[in-house]
Amino acid sequence: MAVKKVVTHPAEVLETPAETVTVFDKKLKKLLDDMYDTMLEMDGVGLAAPQIGILKRAAVVEIxxxxxxxxxxxxxxxxxxxEQTGIEGCLSFPNVYGDVTRADYxxxxxxxRQGKPFILEARGFLARAVQHEMDxxxxxxxxxxxxxxxxxxELADMEG
Known part of the structure; x- marks a missing residue:
């Protein structure tokens, strides 16, 4: 797998709706694996394909x-x-943090990755991360x- 360069703002790809994935193949699996490796390397909890310049509706999350x-x-x-309000950051916005209100559930x-549908129910921080990536x-x-x-x-002061 490979660590990819994360696209940072401003970049048109970050503000463009991604395309539906229609083919579930080795290329998609590699994309997801590369996204995961990139997310871990950057100390993130989620990463969406547009953040590495790929306009596909794919994201990875691990909290x-x-x-x-x-x-x-x-x-x-x-x-x-x-409803929950909490501090968020984003790998595409280095050193930008702020309060964001999202659904709690x-x-x-x-x-x-194989094209099998599933249902995910998420609360709290996982719900926040999923909504952020879906955005x-x-x-x-x-x-x-x-x-x-x-x-x-200010963040360092809050963490004590």
């Missing part, structure tokens, strides 16, 4: 819980409820949802 790596191909939100239908697939930037920005010093 460090017992679910492990989750590949999301052509994901769509079926249900969402509740999401039920998502997606396909795995990338729609060309929506997290900065459009930030209600308050934080500097790195």
């Amino acid at each position: 460090g819980d017992d679910r492990g790596r989750i590949d999301l191909v052509n994901p769509e939100i079926l249900e969402k409820s509740g 999401v039920k998502v239908r997606a396909f795995n 990338h697939l729609d060309g929506v930037l997290f900065t459009s949802k930030i209600s308050k920005y934080y500097t790195e010093d």
Whole structure:
């Protein structure tokens, strides 16, 4: 697998809706593996294909819980409820952090790397990460949802 260069803002690819994946082949599996390797290398918890310059509806998420790596191909939100506000960052926006309000619960239908559909129910931080990556697939930037920005010093003070 390979670590890819993460596209940083400003870049048109980050604001362009991605195309539906129609072929589930070795090329898709390599894309997902490269995205995962890139996400880990950059200390992220999620990465969407547009962030490495590929306009395909594919994302990977891993928040460090017992679910492990989750590949999301052509994901769509079926249900969402509740509300949470928390600090987000983005690999495509180095050193930009801010409060973003999102649903606390999401039920998502997606396909795995083999093209098999599955349902993911997520709450809390996982729900936040999934929604953030799905926004990338729609060309929506997290900065459009930030209600308050934080500097790195402010974040360090919060972490104590």
